[in-house]
Amino acid sequence: MPYRRLPNTDKARLKALKIARFRGRELPPFKLAFSQKSNQRLQSFVHNYENAISYYNHCYALQTEKNKQYIASMKKAKLYISHFIKVLNLAVTRGDIQSEARKYLGLNINESRLPPLNAENEIIKWGEKLIKGEAHRILDKGTPVTNPTIALVKVRYEAFMETHHYQKTLQKNTARALEKLTELRKEADMIILQVWNEVEDSFKDLPDEMKRAKAKEYGLIYVYRKNELGVISIFDSRQSGAG
Numbered sequence: 001m002p003y004r005r006l007p008n009t010d011k012a013r014l015k016a017l018k019i020a021r022f023r024g025r026e027l028p029p030f031k032l033a034f035s036q037k038s039n040q041r042l043q044s045f046v047h048n049y050e051n052a053i054s055y056y057n058h059c060y061a062l063q064t065e066k067n068k069q070y071i072a073s074m075k076k077a078k079l080y081i082s083h084f085i086k087v088l089n090l091a092v093t094r095g096d097i098q099s100e101a102r103k104y105l106g107l108n109i110n111e112s113r114l115p116p117l118n119a120e121n122e123i124i125k126w127g128e129k130l131i132k133g134e135a136h137r138i139l140d141k142g143t144p145v146t147n148p149t150i151a152l153v154k155v156r157y158e159a160f161m162e163t164h165h166y167q168k169t170l171q172k173n174t175a176r177a178l179e180k181l182t183e184l185r186k187e188a189d190m191i192i193l194q195v196w197n198e199v200e201d202s203f204k205d206l207p208d209e210m211k212r213a214k215a216k217e218y219g220l221i222y223v224y225r226k227n228e229l230g231v232i233s234i235f236d237s238r239q240s241g242a243g
Contacts (some may be wrong), residue, residue, distance in 0.1 A: 002212065002222040004200070006192060010053050010181070013188045015092035017046045019219030020195050033218055042191055049184050056177040063170040071219040077160035078117050080153045081127050084134075087116055088145050097143055105133035120164065125146070127157035196220050 007013045024032060024039040032039065088105070089112040091097040102109045106129040116122050134150040144150070199218045203211040212222050 001208075002224045004196065005221050005223050006189065006196070009243050010185070013185065013192065014046075014050060014091040015221045016055065016192050016221075017042065017049065017188060020192075021046050023218050033202040033214070034195045037201055038191070038195050038198060042195060045184075045187065045191060051186055052177070052181045052184050056174070056181045059170070059174040059177045062091065063167070063174050065066070066163075066167060066170055070163045073156075073160045074120060074123060077156045079128060080148055080156040081123065081130060082117055084130055084145060084148055084153050087147060091145065093144075101137055101142055104137035104140075125166070127153070127160070131157065204229065205223055211216075 007016050009085075017128075020034070021042055024034075024042060029036050029039075085105070085107070088097065088101065092099050092101065092112070099109045102111075107115070115126055117126060131150060131154050134145065138144055138150075195218070196215075199215050199220060200211070203214045206214065214220070
């Protein structure tokens with residue numbers, strides 16, 4: 001015996017709602033297999049749900065598209081920050097700059113290791129430290145680091161921060177859109193369940209096959225269990241052989 005399966009994706013939910021909406025618009029109330037109360041709720045809901053799906057998909061697609069630019073900008077900022085520190089350490093090794101210069105940048109004066117720069121918050125932290133620290137060091141008559149200069153590091157860092165703030169905004173937009181869509185999914189499920197229950201109840205006195213055929217006209221979906229599919233396949237093959 002096949003069982004009724006409710007939709008569990010936005011695409012399937014929207015399809016089920018639109019089929020029911022079409023029947024609600026096409027048929028007069030006395031011929032409709034579900035109540036006018038459910039029909040009114042359905043008619044006013046579908047448009048909002050469809051718009052919410054479209055808006056969420058737009059937000060997610062834009063966030064995904066701009067994330068490529070964000071990753072590229074972050075990698076570039078990381079590259080310039082790490083190169084700046086490496087050049088400073090080479091200058092210290094050569095004796096061109098005193099090791100005390102590292103303290104201006106928040107680095108250990110006795111170590112030449114690069115700080116961790118794998119996460120975005122680490123890049124943000126060290127970029128800010130280098131820009132402020134190098135400016136302070138130069139004011140104290142320190143020899144400027146070149147190739148890259150701190151000015152070039154600042155350009156790459158600020159470009160990264162711009163894409164960072166934009167990406168965070170896009171993420172918030174996507175999260176809000178998903179939150180709204182999640183709420184509407186719950187309502188969609190309730191409406192579909194109510195309509196489908198009413199449809200099945202309208203045809204309850206019909207034979208099973210006819211009842212399901214009538215219900216399918218309203219978008220209801222019936223599926224066989226795996227063990228039933230095997231039995232049906234054997235039955236069909238026997239019928240074909242008998243023919």
